[in-house]
Amino acid sequence: MADEVGFAVVGLGMGKHHCRSIISGKGSKLIAICDIDEERLSKGKEDYNCRTYVSFDEMLNDPEIQCVNIATPSGMHSDFGIMAVEAGKHIIVEKPADITPDKIDKLREAGEKAGVKVGCIFQARLDPLNIAIRNAIQSGRLGKLIGIHGHLPWYRKQSYYEGDHGSWKGTWDTDGGGSLMNQGVHTVDLIQWLGGRVEKVNGMFGVFGHDIEAEDQTVALLKFENGALGTIYTTTCCYPGYDQLITIYGTKGSIMKDASKLLNWRIEGDNEDEEEQEMLAKYGPKDKEEGISADPMAVSSDGHTQIVEDMAKAIVDDRDPMIGLDSAKHAVEIITSVFEAGRSGQTISV
Ligand SMILES: NC(=O)c1ccc[n+]([C@@H]2O[C@H](COP(=O)([O-])OP(=O)(O)OC[C@H]3O[C@@H](n4cnc5c(N)ncnc54)[C@H](O)[C@@H]3O)[C@@H](O)[C@H]2O)c1
Numbered sequence: 001m002a003d004e005v006g007f008a009v010v011g012l013g014m015g016k017h018h019c020r021s022i023i024s025g026k027g028s029k030l031i032a033i034c035d036i037d038e039e040r041l042s043k044g045k046e047d048y049n050c051r052t053y054v055s056f057d058e059m060l061n062d063p064e065i066q067c068v069n070i071a072t073p074s075g076m077h078s079d080f081g082i083m084a085v086e087a088g089k090h091i092i093v094e095k096p097a098d099i100t101p102d103k104i105d106k107l108r109e110a111g112e113k114a115g116v117k118v119g120c121i122f123q124a125r126l127d128p129l130n131i132a133i134r135n136a137i138q139s140g141r142l143g144k145l146i147g148i149h150g151h152l153p154w155y156r157k158q159s160y161y162e163g164d165h166g167s168w169k170g171t172w173d174t175d176g177g178g179s180l181m182n183q184g185v186h187t188v189d190l191i192q193w194l195g196g197r198v199e200k201v202n203g204m205f206g207v208f209g210h211d212i213e214a215e216d217q218t219v220a221l222l223k224f225e226n227g228a229l230g231t232i233y234t235t236t237c238c239y240p241g242y243d244q245l246i247t248i249y250g251t252k253g254s255i256m257k258d259a260s261k262l263l264n265w266r267i268e269g270d271n272e273d274e275e276e277q278e279m280l281a282k283y284g285p286k287d288k289e290e291g292i293s294a295d296p297m298a299v300s301s302d303g304h305t306q307i308v309e310d311m312a313k314a315i316v317d318d319r320d321p322m323i324g325l326d327s328a329k330h331a332v333e334i335i336t337s338v339f340e341a342g343r344s345g346q347t348i349s350v
Contacts (some may be wrong), residue, residue, distance in 0.1 A: 123303020
């Protein structure tokens with residue numbers, strides 16, 4: 001199709017999901033892939049039949065590429081992003097946008113200066129159940145929010161942190177942390193997207209079950225700007241790995257969910273039993289599925305595809321993409337504040 005937007009992907013771990021999303025998405029076309037790992041690159045060529053580049057610089061000269069999806073290690077996102085926007089390309093950046101708020105600001109400034117669009121991946125925001133929960137909260141149906149909690153008791157083997165594509169994980173410099181920044185950033189983003197901005201935090205973290213530098217278990221206390229209190233718990237040590245658990249408590253209603261499945265939906269009113277049954281039928285547990293609690297690659301591609309399709313439309317219609325850097329930054333602000341709190345033993349303003 002003549003009006004398809006040309007995409008490229010750099011980083012072919014999670015980047016493979018981006019390739020599939022670009023190929024299956026409406027209005028997007030995969031032009032090229034880039035990786036310094038030649039084995040991943042030639043497998044990508046076989047699978048996606050597109051141009052391949054070892055050099056990112058060289059790929060940026062390809063005039064058919066309008067948007068570059070960045071799925072390199074997290075602490076390199078803004079470096080690759082700045083190079084791409086300075087070459088006039090729009091970009092989609094994997095989560096976290098980068099590992100410090102400062103680096104994210106630099107990328108945002110470069111994108112604004114270049115006049116290109118910068119989109120971010122937080123696919124949980126596109127989950128219909130999460131959207132229904134957010135609508136219930138924002139319309140005030142839960143009353144005054146008092147508690148917003150996110151738990152992520154996951155499991156990763158030591159081998160996950162080893163080898164060419166593992167050794168950057170769980171490092172401060174390139175991963176910006178471990179269970180909280182890498183795995184937990186989705187949970188942190190989700191609770192702030194549902195419950196609002198976080199004002200201050202306390203935290204504790206450490207290495208409990210792996211030979212890594214940063215942390216594989218973190219606990220944080222949160223005070224939200226709306227007055228609610230909350231907790232975050234993340235680990236990659238918890239054998240065999242359980243699903244993410246989100247609980248939201250309000251004076252007129254409470255909601256609990258497990259990964260993408262609704263567990264409870266109680267909102268005060270005459271029809272509360274009927275409403276809960278209806279919501280459970282729509283969003284409640286179905287057959288047992290293998291999830292990402294123990295398998296890092298078992299991420300659904302649906303959210304990525306929607307974000308790619310949205311970017312393609314944003315480029316054609318010349319509008320902002322649905323998840324921009326400003327909105328993606330707060331999760332990283334919360335996480336870096338939790339680490340600062342853990343190091344200093346103080347309450348930290350976010
Ligand atoms: N949205 C999600 O649910 C999700 C899930 C997993 C990972 N991620 C994110 O995706 C990113 C990548 O994670 P991963 O697990 O795929 O890591 P990975 O190490 O498997 O993949 C990164 C790839 O980048 C390549 N790379 C590194 N330096 C490069 C360079 N200079 N030029 C070209 N390629 C280079 C590596 O060779 C590697 O293939 C991270 O930011 C991570 O947080 C997101």
